[in-house]
Amino acid sequence: MADFEPAALEVLPHAVYEFIAGGAGDEITNRDNEAAFNRIKLRQRVLRDVTRLDTAITLFGQRLPHPIILAPIAYQRLAHPEGEVAAARGAGVAGAVFIVGTTATAPIEDCLAESQSPVWFLLYWQSDRSFNGELVSRMAALGAKAISVTVDLPTPGDRRRQFRAGFKMPDSIATPYFKDRNTGVLNVGTAQKRAMPTWADIAWLRSLTTLPLILKGILDPDDAEQASGTGADAIVVSNHGSRNVDTLPAAIDALPAIAERVAGRIPIVLDGGVRRGTDVLKAIALGATAVMIGRPYVYALATAGAEGVAHCVNLLRRDFEMAMALTGRARIGEIDRSVIW
Numbered sequence: 001m002a003d004f005e006p007a008a009l010e011v012l013p014h015a016v017y018e019f020i021a022g023g024a025g026d027e028i029t030n031r032d033n034e035a036a037f038n039r040i041k042l043r044q045r046v047l048r049d050v051t052r053l054d055t056a057i058t059l060f061g062q063r064l065p066h067p068i069i070l071a072p073i074a075y076q077r078l079a080h081p082e083g084e085v086a087a088a089r090g091a092g093v094a095g096a097v098f099i100v101g102t103t104a105t106a107p108i109e110d111c112l113a114e115s116q117s118p119v120w121f122l123l124y125w126q127s128d129r130s131f132n133g134e135l136v137s138r139m140a141a142l143g144a145k146a147i148s149v150t151v152d153l154p155t156p157g158d159r160r161r162q163f164r165a166g167f168k169m170p171d172s173i174a175t176p177y178f179k180d181r182n183t184g185v186l187n188v189g190t191a192q193k194r195a196m197p198t199w200a201d202i203a204w205l206r207s208l209t210t211l212p213l214i215l216k217g218i219l220d221p222d223d224a225e226q227a228s229g230t231g232a233d234a235i236v237v238s239n240h241g242s243r244n245v246d247t248l249p250a251a252i253d254a255l256p257a258i259a260e261r262v263a264g265r266i267p268i269v270l271d272g273g274v275r276r277g278t279d280v281l282k283a284i285a286l287g288a289t290a291v292m293i294g295r296p297y298v299y300a301l302a303t304a305g306a307e308g309v310a311h312c313v314n315l316l317r318r319d320f321e322m323a324m325a326l327t328g329r330a331r332i333g334e335i336d337r338s339v340i341w
C-alpha cells in the first residue's frame with residue numbers, strides 16, 4: 001500500500017500532493033494515526049484450520065465481501081481526470097463500498113451508475129436546511145445505499161503544507177456539482193454555503209430518510225452515545241485523516257473506549273492510518289465492523305485510475321486475509337480482543 005505514495009508523487013503536481021498528504025498543524029496526529037497501529041502487537045494462535053478464510057461482513061443488512069470501504073475524499077479530479085467516477089468503478093470491481101461526497105468533482109449519478117458495489121453519499125451540510133433534505137432524497141432516488149454526514153468540521157483546519165505549497169483549486173474543478181436527471185446541472189457550490197449541523201439537524205435528518213444514517217468524525221464516547229441515541233445507524237471513529245486539529249488521539253487509540261460505550265448497539269467504522277492487513281485486523285479486534293482508507297486509494301487513483309483503486313483494495317484485502325490466517329482466525333467473527341497481545 002505504501003508504494004502508491006511515491007508513485008503518485010511522480011505524477012501529481014507538488015501542491016496537489018501536499019493537499020492530499022498534509023495534516024493539520026505540526027502533523028503530530030497525522031504521524032500518530034499510523035504509528036499507533038505499529039505500537040499494537042498481535043497474538044498469534046497456531047494449529048487452527050484456516051484453509052477457508054471468510055472476510056464477509058453484514059452492514060445495514062447489506063452483505064459485503066470484505067470490510068474495506070473507500071472514505072469520502074474531496075475533489076478527486078485533482079488526482080485523475082476521471083476523478084470519482086474512476087474511483088467508483090475501481091471500488092466496484094474490488095467489491096468495496098465507495099463513499100461519494102458533496103465535494104465530488106464528477107457527476108454523482110455517474111459514480112452511482114459505474115460501481116457494481118454499494119455507493120454511499122457523504123453529506124457536507126449546506127446552509128439551507130431543506131436543501132440537505134432535497135439532496136438526500138435525490139441521492140436515495142439515484143440508488144445511494146446510505147447517508148453519511150461529516151460532523152467534525154465546523155471550520156477547516158490549519159493545513160500548513162498545502163498553504164506553503166501555494167495550493168489553489170484550479171478553476172476547472174473548483175465547483176462540485178450534481179447532474180440532475182430533469183434539470184441538468186445543479187451547482188451546489190454557488191447555490192449554497194457549507195454550514196455545520198447540530199444534533200437537532202441530525203435528528204431532523206433522521207426523521208426524513210429511511211436510509212442508514214452514519215455520523216462521520218466521532219472521537220468521544222459521549223458523542224458516540226448521543227449519536228446512537230439520536231438514531232444514527234453507525235458512526236465513523238475518525239480524526240478526519242488528521243486534517244482538522246492537531247494532537248487529537250490517533251483514531252485507533254480512540255476506538256476501544258468508544259466501542260465499550262456503544263456496546264454493540266450500532267456498528268463502528270474506523271478510519272485514519274489504515275495501511276496494512278494487520279491494521280484492519282487490529283481495528284476489528286478493538287471493536288470496528290469495517291475500516292475506511294483515504295489517502296492510499298487516492299494515490300492509487302492518481303497512479304493508475306480505476307485499475308489502481310481496485311488493485312489498492314485487493315492488496316489490502318489479501319494482506320488482511322494473510323493476517324487472519326497467520327493469527328489463526330478464519331472468519332471475521334473470530335477476531336476479537338484476544339488477537340491483541
Ligand SMILES: Cc1cc2nc3c(=O)[nH]c(=O)nc-3n(C[C@H](O)[C@H](O)[C@H](O)COP(=O)(O)O)c2cc1C
Binds near residue numbers: 033239241292
Ligand atoms: C485529500 C483529502 C480529502 C478529504 N475530503 C473529505 C471530505 O470531503 N469529507 C470527509 O468527511 N472527509 C474527507 N477526508 C477525510 C477522509 O474521509 C478520511 O477520514 C481520512 O482520509 C482517513 O485517513 P487516511 O487518509 O489516513 O486513510 C479527506 C481526506 C483527504 C486526505
